[in-house]
Amino acid sequence: MTSARAPVSVGDAIRALGQLRPTDEKTRSRVLSLLGLEPAGAAETRPRPRPTATARPTSPGRERPAVAREEPEPEEPDEDPSPLGDVVPSSLDVHPRPPGVGIGDVQELPRGDTTSLPTIEPLLRPTWIRGIVSAALSVPLPDGPPDAERIVEKLARLQPLEEIPRRRAPTLRLGVQLLLDSSVRMAPFASDQAWLEHALHRILGEHGVESRAFVGAPPPPDYEPPVAGTPVLLLSDLGIGRPSPDPDWRDPAEWPAFAALVRRAGCPLTAFVPYPPSRWPQRLAGQLTIVQWDRLTSAATIRGTLGPSAR
Amino acid sequence: MSYRKRFDPKDVEDFSSRRRGSVGDRRDGLVYVYRAAGDVVLAVNVALATGRPLLIRGPSGSGKSSLAYNVARVLGYRYFEQVITARTTAVDLLWRFDVVQRLADAQADAIKEDPSWYVEPGVLWRAFDPQSARRQGPQADAEPKAPGRGGRDGERALDYGPDLDSTPAVVLLDEIDKADPDVPNSLLVPLGSFEFTVTDTRDPLPVRASRKRPPLVFITTNDERELPPAFLRRCLALELPPPTPEQLVAIAKAHFGVRGTRLYARIADQIVKRADDARGPRRGLPGASAAEFIDAVRAARELDVDPDPKNPDWVKIVETTLSKPRDQVTDTR
Numbered sequence: 081m082t083s084a085r086a087p088v089s090v091g092d093a094i095r096a097l098g099q100l101r102p103t104d105e106k107t108r109s110r111v112l113s114l115l116g117l118e119p120a121g122a123a124e125t126r127p128r129p130r131p132t133a134t135a136r137p138t139s140p141g142r143e144r145p146a147v148a149r150e151e152p153e154p155e156e157p158d159e160d161p162s163p164l165g166d167v168v169p170s171s172l173d174v175h176p177r178p179p180g181v182g183i184g185d186v187q188e189l190p191r192g193d194t195t196s197l198p199t200i201e202p203l204l205r206p207t208w209i210r211g212i213v214s215a216a217l218s219v220p221l222p223d224g225p226p227d228a229e230r231i232v233e234k235l236a237r238l239q240p241l242e243e244i245p246r247r248r249a250p251t252l253r254l255g256v257q258l259l260l261d262s263s264v265r266m267a268p269f270a271s272d273q274a275w276l277e278h279a280l281h282r283i284l285g286e287h288g289v290e291s292r293a294f295v296g297a298p299p300p301p302d303y304e305p306p307v308a309g310t311p312v313l314l315l316s317d318l319g320i321g322r323p324s325p326d327p328d329w330r331d332p333a334e335w336p337a338f339a340a341l342v343r344r345a346g347c348p349l350t351a352f353v354p355y356p357p358s359r360w361p362q363r364l365a366g367q368l369t370i371v372q373w374d375r376l377t378s379a380a381t382i383r384g385t386l387g388p389s390a391r
Numbered sequence: 392m393s394y395r396k397r398f399d400p401k402d403v404e405d406f407s408s409r410r411r412g413s414v415g416d417r418r419d420g421l422v423y424v425y426r427a428a429g430d431v432v433l434a435v436n437v438a439l440a441t442g443r444p445l446l447i448r449g450p451s452g453s454g455k456s457s458l459a460y461n462v463a464r465v466l467g468y469r470y471f472e473q474v475i476t477a478r479t480t481a482v483d484l485l486w487r488f489d490v491v492q493r494l495a496d497a498q499a500d501a502i503k504e505d506p507s508w509y510v511e512p513g514v515l516w517r518a519f520d521p522q523s524a525r526r527q528g529p530q531a532d533a534e535p536k537a538p539g540r541g542g543r544d545g546e547r548a549l550d551y552g553p554d555l556d557s558t559p560a561v562v563l564l565d566e567i568d569k570a571d572p573d574v575p576n577s578l579l580v581p582l583g584s585f586e587f588t589v590t591d592t593r594d595p596l597p598v599r600a601s602r603k604r605p606p607l608v609f610i611t612t613n614d615e616r617e618l619p620p621a622f623l624r625r626c627l628a629l630e631l632p633p634p635t636p637e638q639l640v641a642i643a644k645a646h647f648g649v650r651g652t653r654l655y656a657r658i659a660d661q662i663v664k665r666a667d668d669a670r671g672p673r674r675g676l677p678g679a680s681a682a683e684f685i686d687a688v689r690a691a692r693e694l695d696v697d698p699d700p701k702n703p704d705w706v707k708i709v710e711t712t713l714s715k716p717r718d719q720v721t722d723t724r
Contacts (some may be wrong), residue, residue: 092441097441100392114627226490253477285616
């Protein structure tokens with residue numbers, strides 16, 4: 081049996097030990113463990129698991145195209161002390177520097193300094209991610225209490241009530257279709273995409289996330305929007321960060337057509353874009369909801385972007 | 392383990408009478424095998440000592456849902472449960488305002504002036520404060536429900552006792568991970584301090600559990616989605632492991648009687664081994680559950696099939712009770 085939880089408080093431990101009065105160390109240790117408090121000296125130093133592209137779960141039948149990337153074999157699965165992880169892998173963690181390469185007379189720097197860079201924090205703050213997901217992906221469904229105003233209006237007009245109109249309440253129960261842009265332009269944000277996809281799986285559940293990948297501009301030929309009402313989240317630069325030459329570049333004119341396709345299917349479309357609004361394509365204004373994807377993104381900024389009437 | 396126990400069950404607590412051998416999942420909790428159940432008894436005692444909800448994880452069929460009812464019977468507590476669905480809101484667990492009834496009364500010119508009449512207590516209200524809950528709603532001051540009789544959809548109640556108002560309650564919130572991700576955070580105050588305020592009454596009505604007799608709250612999750620850290624901080628966490636062969640035999644005895652112990656042991660050994668081989672830790676899937684084992688025993692008894700691994704009929708039974716296609720095994724929704 082294991083206990084995986086954040087600690088309650090020392091007060092609870094005192095109360096539990098005071099009332100139960102365990103007489104052996106093993107029982108005392110188990111009580112503390114149930115409370116999320118590891119006994120002194122029992123805590124092990126474990127490497128924190130990090131979400132990687134290969135470790136990402138994908139929906140059955142909707143496998144994401146394999147990305148040519150060599151990854152070390154995953155280690156034994158471990159408990160995640162931080163629910164969503166608060167770092168993303170550094171590229172040097174994935175591709176460590178080959179050993180023993182020196183150039184002529186130049187003295188090689190100590191290897192410890194060159195092979196371990198500081199860990200990279202994800203673009204979205206881990207402690208805000210639940211609020212961000214809720215603000216960006218909740219859809220209003222008629223699950224709320226009966227809508228008294230609409231009921232009164234019908235009755236006042238002597239119209240029959242064929243069904244009880246209900247107020248709309250935001251919910252995440254429809255899940256999300258996640259579209260990941262795996263073009264060269266998004267390579268710097270690949271780890272952030274993986275982190276966010278991992279976070280969505282943990283918040284919405286394995287069955288609540290359908291992941292699909294595309295290169296450049298959607299839609300791929302076999303693209304089908306999800307069931308009506310299901311939000312679609314796009315992780316892309318919308319062609320902004322175009323290097324020269326860019327093998328994945330497509331005409332941005334394809335985006336409005338894609339947005340129209342999703343809209344016709346009755347699905348709200350939101351794009352997380354890792355560039356500021358000043359660089360967003362003008363022609364996409366009003367076609368889809370664009371959210372700036374950076375460290376300042378919060379539930380409040382997303383609600384501000386969506387506006388009071390949206391979703 | 393040695394400590395002072397407020398909850399000290401027998402190895403097997405069996406409150407069933409005529410139901411022995413009934414089909415389907417035994418989530419009713421009439422029978423629970425505490426023998427070799429690891430930290431279950433300790434966890435319940437820690438929950439009683441700290442007043443914290445006990446969050447129970449474990450594979451399907453491991454006894455998560457049935458534990459709460461059995462604990463209530465052992466302790467002599469009242470019992471309430473609510474099965475959570477994707478549409479359950481936090482307020483549903485506290486109270487519900489029956490707007491439809493009020494509308495019907497208004498049309499029939501029989502509306503009650505006091506809106507409190509249309510407020511129906513939820514499971515947490517009934518568990519926290521039975522006295523005020525009994526005064527509330529259309530069933531106000533009705534006779535307490537008979538054992539096992541349910542309330543609204545998804546509710547089940549065991550609301551009786553020699554002294555209703557002074558008897559603490561066990562509450563089971565089943566499958567909290569099915570709820571919208573915001574629901575657990577909305578329950579922080581009611582579950583943390585055992586109090587909340589009803590706002591649909593004419594005047595705000597505070598509901599508070601007795602400090603001397605706080606309820607014991609069980610919450611189960613299949614871990615289909617992560618729970619908020621703030622919610623986890625307010626819970627004790629217990630993970631039920633897959634049962635051992637010895638524990639399975641004890642479970643079979645409790646369900647089918649002591650005759651046939653050798654049959655139970657043979658099936659338990661085979662099933663645990665086969666399940667470990669087919670979907671054990673290497674495949675990342677859970678081992679055999681008690682519910683699957685009971686299905687296999689029941690099939691062997693009812694169909695009179697010898698549980699010999701060379702018997703093709705038995706092989707078929709094992710395949711249908713355990714070796715399910717991967718997508719069926721992993722899809723617990």
